[in-house]
Every structure is written in structure tokens, then in C-alpha cells.
Amino acid sequence: RLDGDLLKSVLVEHSRGLHVVAAPHAIMPLEDVDSDQLLRVLGVARQNFGSVVIDLPSDFTNWSLSTLSSSSIIVLVVELSIASLRQARRRLDLLADIGIGRRHIRVVVNRAEKRLFKPINLGDVETALGMPALASIASEPALLASAHDQGMLAHDIERKNKLSANVAKLAELLIDSLAED
Numbered sequence: 001r002l003d004g005d006l007l008k009s010v011l012v013e014h015s016r017g018l019h020v021v022a023a024p025h026a027i028m029p030l031e032d033v034d035s036d037q038l039l040r041v042l043g044v045a046r047q048n049f050g051s052v053v054i055d056l057p058s059d060f061t062n063w064s065l066s067t068l069s070s071s072s073i074i075v076l077v078v079e080l081s082i083a084s085l086r087q088a089r090r091r092l093d094l095l096a097d098i099g100i101g102r103r104h105i106r107v108v109v110n111r112a113e114k115r116l117f118k119p120i121n122l123g124d125v126e127t128a129l130g131m132p133a134l135a136s137i138a139s140e141p142a143l144l145a146s147a148h149d150q151g152m153l154a155h156d157i158e159r160k161n162k163l164s165a166n167v168a169k170l171a172e173l174l175i176d177s178l179a180e181d
Contacts, residue, residue, distance in 0.1 A: 002040055004048040016153070019049065035063035039070065060091075065098060073177055074105045078133075080112060080120040085128040092129060102131060106177060108170060112136035134177075135170040138162035 011019040045052045054071075056064045068074055074095070078088045088107070095105065109125060126132040140154065140163040147154040155164040 002044055004044060007044050030061045033063045035066050038063055069100055076105055076107050077110050079110055088129055106134040107131055109133045109136040111139040113139050134173055137166045
């Protein structure tokens with residue numbers, strides 16, 4: 001029995017209205033996920049919520065590729081390092097090989113630092129990947145660690161911070177992207 005009521009029974013609701021399906025306590029092999037069952041759960045989630053965000057593991061599997069192919073927008077998160085950009089390029093090539101066009105993909109740079117003499121900058125992301133970064137998220141490791149330790153949002157720990165402002169801006173940009181498609 002898979003319906004909205006069952007889905008809502010496993011959700012945790014944050015005071016700001018965000019609903020989360022928490023990761024299971026036990027670690028299971030990625031290959032054990034049933035692709036058809038996952039797609040059914042996502043279908044029910046889409047019927048019951050305006051937006052559904054899925055945080056996929058970094059390793060691709062058949063089910064994660066199926067999930068990506070049924071997505072409206074894919075956010076590819078990179079860091080400003082050669083290794084990260086090389087891996088992102090390989091992922092973009094794989095997605096193109098399975099028929100997922102770049103018009104559905106948005107690149108976001110995580111842990112971005114604004115330093116004068118940084119060897120890799122946001123312009124290098126476009127050069128390496130052939131597409132610009134939609135947004136960047138500031139590096140705030142102490143704030144994130146504190147929020148994680150307390151089980152709170154970074155915004156609730158420190159009202160005005162670059163990380164929260166960047167995430168809010170990213171959300172706006174993604175909503176705008178959905179409206180364009």
C-alpha cells in the first residue's frame with residue numbers, strides 16, 4: 001500500500017514546513033535499492049508536494065540514473081578543484097550518453113571561497129564543463145558543524161550568514177529554472 005498517507009507517516013517535518021525522509025539507520029548496498037519501487041515512491045511524493053529534492057549518492061547506479069532521467073532539474077554539485085571538475089565532466093558525458101540533455105542540468109559550486117589568488121575560480125568551471133555555474137555556496141565549515149551538531153538549520157544558528165543567503169538565492173534560481181522549462 002503506497003499512498004500519500006503512508007509517505008507522510010515516514011516524514012519528519014521541520015518547523016519551517018520542510019518535510020524530510022531521513023536516511024535509514026543501517027547502511028545498505030546501493031545495488032539493493034529497487035528501481036521500480038523508488039520511482040513509485042517518487043511519484044507519490046510528487047503528487048503530494050510541490051517540489052521533491054533527492055540527494056543522490058555520488059556513485060551512479062541503475063536506479064540513480066533512472067531517478068535522474070525522470071527529474072525536471074538535476075543539480076550537479078562541484079567544488080573548485082581539478083579532481084572535482086574532472087569528475088563532473090565525466091558525469092556530464094555519462095548523462096549525455098544516456099540521453100539527459102544539458103538543458104536539465106544546473107551546476108552549483110559548493111564550498112566556494114572568495115580569495116584573490118585562488119588557482120581555480122568560477123570562470124574555470126565554465127571552461128572545464130562547457131556550462132556556467134548557476135550559483136555558488138560559501139564555505140562556512142564552523143557554522144555547518146555547529147548546525148549539524150545541534151540538529152538545526154544554519155540560518156537558525158546565525159541569522160545573517162553567507163551560506164544561508166547563497167542557499168536562498170539558489171532556491172530562487174532553481175524555481176526560476178523550473179518556470180522556464
